[in-house]
Amino acid sequence: MSESRITEGSWEFTIYGLPGEMIEKQRELGIEPTRILSNDGAATIMGGPEDDRRPVARVECQAPFKRGQGHKSECAERDANARLIAAAKDLLEACEAFAAFERHTPDCANCDEWGAGNCQEGHRLYSVACDSINEAITKARGETE
Numbered sequence: 001m002s003e004s005r006i007t008e009g010s011w012e013f014t015i016y017g018l019p020g021e022m023i024e025k026q027r028e029l030g031i032e033p034t035r036i037l038s039n040d041g042a043a044t045i046m047g048g049p050e051d052d053r054r055p056v057a058r059v060e061c062q063a064p065f066k067r068g069q070g071h072k073s074e075c076a077e078r079d080a081n082a083r084l085i086a087a088a089k090d091l092l093e094a095c096e097a098f099a100a101f102e103r104h105t106p107d108c109a110n111c112d113e114w115g116a117g118n119c120q121e122g123h124r125l126y127s128v129a130c131d132s133i134n135e136a137i138t139k140a141r142g143e144t145e
Contacts, residue, residue: 006089007047007056013086015043015079037061041073043082047089057085080142087140094132101125 016023017036026033037043041061046053062077101122108119 006092007054009047009049009053011045011047011056011086011089012053013043013045013059013079013082017046037073041075041078043078045082045086057082059085083142084140087136090132090136090139094129094136097125097132098129101129 015035015037016033018026018033023033038058041063043059043061044055045057045059047056048054059078059082061073061075062081063073063075104119104122104125108122
C-alpha cells in the first residue's frame with residue numbers, strides 16, 4: 001500500500017470549534033458558545049494531532065444570508081456536507097478494513113464462499129470492518145458529537 005498523504009489525526013467539524021463538554025459547560029453557565037464560521041458562512045473542517053489542529057477543508061454555506069452575516073446563518077446543507085467531509089478519513093479506514101477481510105477470505109481454507117465460515121481471523125476481520133463502517137456512517141450523518 002502506498003504511503004498516505006492524508007492529514008494525520010481525527011478530522012472534526014463543529015460550528016463552535018470546541019469539544020462537546022466545553023459547549024455544555026458554557027451553556028450551563030448561561031454563555032452561548034461563539035460560532036466559528038467565516039463572514040460568508042463557511043465552516044472549516046479541522047484535522048491533525050490534538051496538539052497541532054489545522055484546517056483540512058472549507059465548506060461553503062448554501063443558504064441565503066445578508067452580506068457579512070454568514071457567520072450567523074443556519075445552513076443544514078453546509079453542516080451535512082461538512083460532517084460528510086469530516087468523516088471521509090473514517091470512511092476510507094472502513095473501506096480498508098473491509099478490503100482486508102476480502103483479501104483474507106479467498107486464500108483461507110476455513111472461510112466459505114460467503115465469508116468467514118469457521119475461521120476466527122475471518123470473523124475478527126469481518127467484525128472490525130462492520131464496526132468501522134457503522135462508526136463512519138454514524139459520524140457522517142452527525143449522529144455523534
